[in-house]
Amino acid sequence: MTSYDEMIDELSILCGIAPQYFDIFGQSHITAIETKKAILKAMRRKVDSLEEVKKEIDDLRMKPWKSFMEPVTVISAREQPVTMPIHVPIEAGSERGLSISWVVEDETGDGCKGFISGDRMTVSQERQIDGVRYIKVNLVEISDRGIGYYWVTVACTHPEPIFPGGKTKLEQTSRVIITPDACYMPPQLQQGRAWGLSINLYSIRSGRNWGIGDFTDFKTIVGAIACLKGEFVGINPLHAIPNARPCGISPYSPISRLYRNGIYIDLEDVPEVKESEDTRKLVFDEPFAAELGRLRAEDFIDYEKVMSLKETVLRLAFERFYEREYKGRGCRGERFRGYLSEEGADLEAFATYLAISDFLMEEEERRGGRDTVSGVPAKAARYSWQQWPPEYHNPSGSAVREFRMSRAKQILFYQYVQWIIEEQLRAVALEADNSGMTVGLYQDLAIGSLGGGSDAWGCQDVIAGDVDVGAPPDDFNRNGQNWGFPPIIPEKLKETGYELFIQTIRKNMKYAGALRIDHALGMFRLFWIPRGMSSKEGTYIQYPYDDMLRIIALESVRNRSIVIAEDLGTIGENARETLARFHMLSYRLFYFERNYPIPSFVSPEKYPDMALCAVTTHDLPTLYGYWAARDIEVKKQLGVYRSDSQWQEQLKERERDKGLIIAALRSCNILPDNDTQDPTAMPPMSAEICLAIYQYLGLTPCKLLLVSLDDLTGILDQQNMPGTVDEYPNWRRKTVLTLDEILSGTPLADISTVFEKGLADRERRKMK
Numbered sequence: 001m002t003s004y005d006e007m008i009d010e011l012s013i014l015c016g017i018a019p020q021y022f023d024i025f026g027q028s029h030i031t032a033i034e035t036k037k038a039i040l041k042a043m044r045r046k047v048d049s050l051e052e053v054k055k056e057i058d059d060l061r062m063k064p065w066k067s068f069m070e071p072v073t074v075i076s077a078r079e080q081p082v083t084m085p086i087h088v089p090i091e092a093g094s095e096r097g098l099s100i101s102w103v104v105e106d107e108t109g110d111g112c113k114g115f116i117s118g119d120r121m122t123v124s125q126e127r128q129i130d131g132v133r134y135i136k137v138n139l140v141e142i143s144d145r146g147i148g149y150y151w152v153t154v155a156c157t158h159p160e161p162i163f164p165g166g167k168t169k170l171e172q173t174s175r176v177i178i179t180p181d182a183c184y185m186p187p188q189l190q191q192g193r194a195w196g197l198s199i200n201l202y203s204i205r206s207g208r209n210w211g212i213g214d215f216t217d218f219k220t221i222v223g224a225i226a227c228l229k230g231e232f233v234g235i236n237p238l239h240a241i242p243n244a245r246p247c248g249i250s251p252y253s254p255i256s257r258l259y260r261n262g263i264y265i266d267l268e269d270v271p272e273v274k275e276s277e278d279t280r281k282l283v284f285d286e287p288f289a290a291e292l293g294r295l296r297a298e299d300f301i302d303y304e305k306v307m308s309l310k311e312t313v314l315r316l317a318f319e320r321f322y323e324r325e326y327k328g329r330g331c332r333g334e335r336f337r338g339y340l341s342e343e344g345a346d347l348e349a350f351a352t353y354l355a356i357s358d359f360l361m362e363e364e365e366r367r368g369g370r371d372t373v374s375g376v377p378a379k380a381a382r383y384s385w386q387q388w389p390p391e392y393h394n395p396s397g398s399a400v401r402e403f404r405m406s407r408a409k410q411i412l413f414y415q416y417v418q419w420i421i422e423e424q425l426r427a428v429a430l431e432a433d434n435s436g437m438t439v440g441l442y443q444d445l446a447i448g449s450l451g452g453g454s455d456a457w458g459c460q461d462v463i464a465g466d467v468d469v470g471a472p473p474d475d476f477n478r479n480g481q482n483w484g485f486p487p488i489i490p491e492k493l494k495e496t497g498y499e500l501f502i503q504t505i506r507k508n509m510k511y512a513g514a515l516r517i518d519h520a521l522g523m524f525r526l527f528w529i530p531r532g533m534s535s536k537e538g539t540y541i542q543y544p545y546d547d548m549l550r551i552i553a554l555e556s557v558r559n560r561s562i563v564i565a566e567d568l569g570t571i572g573e574n575a576r577e578t579l580a581r582f583h584m585l586s587y588r589l590f591y592f593e594r595n596y597p598i599p600s601f602v603s604p605e606k607y608p609d610m611a612l613c614a615v616t617t618h619d620l621p622t623l624y625g626y627w628a629a630r631d632i633e634v635k636k637q638l639g640v641y642r643s644d645s646q647w648q649e650q651l652k653e654r655e656r657d658k659g660l661i662i663a664a665l666r667s668c669n670i671l672p673d674n675d676t677q678d679p680t681a682m683p684p685m686s687a688e689i690c691l692a693i694y695q696y697l698g699l700t701p702c703k704l705l706l707v708s709l710d711d712l713t714g715i716l717d718q719q720n721m722p723g724t725v726d727e728y729p730n731w732r733r734k735t736v737l738t739l740d741e742i743l744s745g746t747p748l749a750d751i752s753t754v755f756e757k758g759l760a761d762r763e764r765r766k767m768k
Contacts, residue, residue: 005033007053012036014060015043016490016542018525024474024570031539038530039541042467043489065127065134069154072175072497074547081141082176085124088156089132089164095121102139102154104176114139132164147554149502150176175497177547182583183556183563185703186513188438195698195705195755196232196442197225197748200618200719201264202251202301202731206739209266211295211306215424216266217739219431224743226435228752232514233432234442234706236618238264238425240350240454242383243307246726252446252518253484255383255453257504259350260425262314262417263307270420271332272317279316300732314420318413326412339419346458346503348404349395351414353454355407356392356400357382384452395458429511439562439704440513445504447519448485459500462492466531469522470538472570477723480535487526490543498551505552509559514704516612520565520584523548524575540572549582564612564704568592585703586611590693591620599657601664604699613697614706618719623693623711627685629654630716638727658682665692668699687714687747695754705755712747713737 012031013019017039020030037047046052064070065087075082090098098118105111116139125136139154155171163170188194199221204213222233238260242248251261273279282288288309295306325333340347361382385392391399404411432440448469449455456463463486470482493501509515517523524545529538556563565584567576576586588611593602607613615623621631632650641647659682665671670692683689690711697705710719713736721728735742742748 004050004053007050007057008033008036008040008047011040011045011047011053011057011060014057015040015045018540018542021472021540021570023472029472029536029539032537035530035533035537035539038533039467039528039539042464042528042530043491062129065129065136068156068170068172069152069174071495072177072547074177074179074498074550076181076550077144077147077178078181080144080178082145082178083141084139084152084154084174084176086137086139086154086156087134088137088170089134090158090162091133094158094160094162095123095135097158097160099157100137100139100154101157102152104141104145105151105153106145107149114142145178147178147180147557150178152176177498177551177554179550179554180557181553182581183553184560185562185583186438186560189562189703193701193703193705194231194438195707195751196230196234196439197221197709197751198234198442198614198706199236199709201235201238203719203734204739205296205734205737207296208268209296210292210309211298212263212301212303214264214266215421215428216269218264219428220739220743222428222432222437222441223435224748226432226437228748229756230752231437232439232442232704234514234516235444237444237446237518238421239446239449243303244383245303247484248383249301249303249731250720251444251731254446254449254455255353256350256455257446257449258346258455258507259418260421262421263303263310265310265314265417265420265424267310267313267317269424270314270317272320273313276317276320279313279320282316283313299734300729301734303732314417315413318416321416322409322412336416336419339422340415343415343418347415347418348411349458350418350454351411352395352400352404353385353457354414355410356385356388356403358410359403359407360388360392383450385457386452395460425511429513432513437513441511442514442516442564442706443508443512444516445508445518447522448483448487450484451486455500456486462488462496462500464489464528468529468531470527470529470535472527472538473536474570480529480538481722482529482535487528487541490541494544494547498547501548502551502555505555506559509555509561512559512561514562514564515556516564516566516587517552517584518566519569520567520579520587521569521571521575524572524578545578549578549584552584553582562704580608580610583610588613588702589617589620590615590697591626600660603664604668604696605701607697607700607702609701609703611700611702612704612706613700613702614708615693615697615711616708616718619722621718622708622715623690624685624714625716625718626654627658627689628716631718631721634717634721634728638721638724640723655682661693662689665689665696668696670695687750690714691750691754694751695757698755698757707751709735709742712751713742 009019017036018031020028022028040047045056047056067087069084069086073084096118098121100121101113101115103111103113121137123135124138127134151173153171153173155169157169159168161168201213201218204217206217209217218235225233237251237254239251239254240256240259240261241251241254243263247253267273291309295302321332324330326336391397394400429441465486467486468482468484469487471477471480473480488500523543525540525542527538528541529535552563563584564587565579566587567579568587568589579586586608588607590613593607594600595602625631629651632647632654635641636647662671666673694707715736717733719733720730724730
């Protein structure tokens with residue numbers, strides 16, 4: 001007799017839950033039964049009794065037959081003509097009375113029809129389920145179609161009421177996605193290479209911005225890099241975030257990945273601000289100007305204050321826009337209406353979420369700053385829809401519909417803010433294009449969004465509950481990581497035709513000549529951690545990676561956007577090979593490219609060509625910080641190390657690695673041999689060594705070389721210290737130099753020379 005635990009194991013396998021996994025050290029981890037049960041519940045499976053588990057297993061096994069059509073089919077353009085299987089419940093001998101018709105529509109609404117009668121129909125399979133006979137019929141398209149998205153509506157009719165429920169007709173609409181087999185690659189890069197600059201836009205210090213980098217700073221940097229023959233500028237994710245400490249300032253923890261952060265708007269470049277005398281008076285008013293001066297001078301970003309000042313001005317600008325352009329049907333008003341029509345329900349849902357947040361915040365402040373339902377502080381509840389009154393939990397419910405009608409202007413304000421962002425980001429992309437950049441803007445897509453955020457509120461049907469995404473223990477995080485946001489349920493993703501995934505990729509590729517997908521390995525398998533459990537107790541869940549990669553390839557070709565798949569961490573079998581097959585660039589970091597188990601650094605020629613190479617990321621030490629072991633010292637101060645011996649061991653390894661770096665540079669004749677009396681003397685980090693390391697990467701065959709602005713300007717401290725919240729100034733640190741000082745100095749010009757020298761040296765090596 002099969003036990004309850006055995007049935008849980010069987011159901012878990014059907015749902016893609018890994019029975020075990022191997023960590024980065026090669027150690028096997030068996031998934032505990034309690035972890036499986038918690039994850040199954042998060043997937044909305046009923047598992048409280050043996051009978052419930054049995055029913056779930058039966059439903060899953062029979063689902064393809066009981067579903068008239070698959071909700072979505074994703075195929076290669078080479079696999080045409082499209083075959084659409086349908087499953088029809090029908091008694092033996094009744095097939096001749098069947099009539100099957102279908103309509104295929106493309107994205108413009110154009111379509112064609114097909115028809116087959118029962119006497120010409122071929123039954124490919126049949127099965128008895130619970131006393132009902134099901135037949136499988138394959139409908140085959142006549143001709144091939146171009147890549148894109150299609151809707152197929154199939155109707156199956158019979159003159160007698162033979163279908164379940166006494167029906168004479170079965171009808172369903174399904175999505176068909178026809179894709180290329182590879183992502184876009186510009187012709188110039190199919191044989192060539194390019195370099196670009198990586199910046200943290202928020203960190204840019206300038207004499208004109210409002211205490212945080214903005215789109216005008218971004219545009220200025222793009223123009224400067226283009227003049228130096230750089231082909232792209234990479235930035236942090238621009239996703240919408242709460243802009244409130246301690247947990248609401250990470251660009252990798254957004255409330256939405258579909259829309260962007262208004263804090264990056266250059267207010268002085270908004271037409272309604274430039275044209276309004278009242279707004280100009282406010283900005284130049286002494287208290288306001290003094291506050292701006294303080295925000296510019298501070299070494300750390302005050303997100304709340306910056307956003308508060310910007311929103312004050314934006315609301316004044318919106319009032320002018322609303323009266324003169326929107327109601328008055330001006331040219332800008334008409335362009336805005338076109339934007340609203342193009343964005344549709346997604347933008348309305350995002351703006352409604354923010355408007356409800358504002359409304360509830362106002363209500364809570366009137367009650368003394370605490371939410372009477374949850375008892376949590378007002379600011380904490382503002383961006384967590386689960387903390388809202390229950391009537392606002394359903395985006396399609398009557399309370400939310402009434403709210404939309406009563407607060408239409410407030411909702412329109414947030415739509416206006418996104419439109420302003422769109423205009424200014426488009427101007428940056430146009431600057432890159434007009435400057436002749438091969439790639440242009442290199443944007444970044446976070447792996448997920450917060451469970452209390454707008455995306456999760458609007459897409460509750462596909463988001464898992466009571467579980468977070470993270471990573472198992474590895475070299476850098478011995479306890480594993482919990483990233484604090486919920487995953488998408490693979491089955492629900494497919495049932496909804498991948499709509500949320502499609503929109504996320506599409507909106508982030510807009511204006512992006514390249515898109516980095518954070519933790520791209522998560523499209524193969526994602527590490528789920530049930531709430532209340534440690535990261536060590538989590539496990540991997542399988543995802544429909546082939547479908548997802550094909551959708552990315554389709555959007556990549558349509559948007560002419562290169563894809564960089566961040567493939568660091570615990571790598572599953574064949575993941576990198578599959579990404580390469582789709583022409584997604586690997587993400588190779590100098591720090592990690594070693595000849596393991598020997599810790600020496602990989603020689604340049606051994607790097608893959610289909611890759612982007614870089615020294616570091618926001619989560620890792622800068623070159624100057626690495627050399628000074630600044631990251632190790634900060635971790636010691638934060639109590640990360642369990643003992644002094646562990647800290648000292650890290651210091652010893654760092655000294656060893658610095659020596660290995662110098663040896664690698666000298667082996668390529670990038671640095672001269674040590675001519676001091678002490679051959680073991682370690683030179684201090686300098687502009688020469690920094691540039692030498694980038695020259696080393698310039699010798700690789702990698703398609704793209706990404707240069708960190710923090711390295712070029714000699715910053716010691718990294719932008720983010722994983723595992724910390726407010727103990728370290730994550731995401732708040734500004735550049736040491738102003739933008740004018742950076743652009744007028746030599747580091748940027750030096751890196752351009754270094755890259756050109758690396759190309760020349762590489763060609764000489766190939767000839768030898």
